[in-house]
Amino acid sequence: MIDLYYWTTPNGHKITIFLEEANVPYTIYPINISKGEQFQPEFLKIAPNNRIPAIVDRAPADGGEPISLFESGAILQYLAEKTGQFLPTDLRGKNEVLQWLYWQMGGLGPMLGQNHHFSGYAPEKIPYAINRYVKETSRLYGVLNQRLADREYVGGDYSIADMSMYPWIVPYEKQGQNLNDFPHLQRWFDAIAARPAVQRAYDQAKVVNPAPKPFSEEEKKLLFNLEK
Template sequence: MIELYYWPTPNGWKISILLEELGVPYTLKPVNIGKGDQFEPEFLKISPNNRMPAIIDLDPADNGTPISIFESGAIMMYLAKKYRHFYPEGQREQIEVDQWLFWQMGGLGPMAGQAHHFRLYAPEKIEYSIDRYTNEVARLYGVMNKRLEDRAFLAGEYSIADMACWPWASRFERQGQDLNDFPNLKTWYQTIWARPAVKKGYSVGSELTDPSNLSAVTSEASLRD
């Protein structure tokens, strides 16, 4: 059994989508980042960087004590390796997945998050910042679009690399992007969205948010989560 510490944001969706794709049972542990749950001492024991998602694996493969993991990329690699799915066996194929997973963690997620913040939630509209991050997201979308010219997925077969990138691409409008400008990316996006596990993982926790706290939640999430 996996305990998933989660709030419905792009980084949270990465893990809920992967768990649904794996068909692994899990217990949802909401972390309301709009109310500051991420700063609670008990959560900081699991995620010292006060960010969700995080997991606790109550039944690790070594039969030892439960394992807690923070950082969405680390969580995805752990789960995919443990259940031997969505992460290839061969070294060269693993390198392909690793590159695109790290690309998302170091580039697409942070840049898209900054675009969310400055376009939608910053108290002052700073055109330089809006243009900088909107244009950088467009560049990153262009990288994916080029990559997808001759393949269906980012790193060979459908993998955690795609599951890491897709939730951030699902916020394309908030990032000032039009998927029609990136036809290969659009096809990839639609192909993944057609997967039942993706739809289910994307909807996890949708009942947790309401209009009264959406602004606070999304503003916090826009920077990292």
């Protein structure tokens, strides 16, 4: 059984997608980041960086005490190795997937996150910053589009690399992107969106956060460490 500390963000969706795809039993413990629940001492013991997602594996493979992990990429790799699913075991295949997982963690996620922030949440609109991150988003979409030009999925077969990227592409319109400009990416995106496990994962989000609404000014100050 996996305890999943989760909120309805792209990084949170990565883990519900894996758990649904791998048919791993799990229990969701919502961490409402707009209410500051990520700063609760109990959560910080599991996730000292005060970010979701985090997990506790109550039945680790070594039979020992429960294992807790934070950072979505580390969680995906751990779960893939635990279950033997969605990560190749051969040297070349495994590293093919892992390099793209780390590309998402180090580039796609952070840059698209800055796009979201300056385009939608920053207290003042800064044209330079918005233009900078919209353009970088477009560049990264282009990298992914080229990667998918001659293969069905990022690592060849469907893997944790795809699961890590898809939730960040879902809000493409808010990122100032048009998927028609990236035909290979669009084909990949549509194929993943049609997967039943992905749809079940997003159904979980609707249960946890059934009526998402824009952040209030106070919530923005809490989330983005703005001066009060």
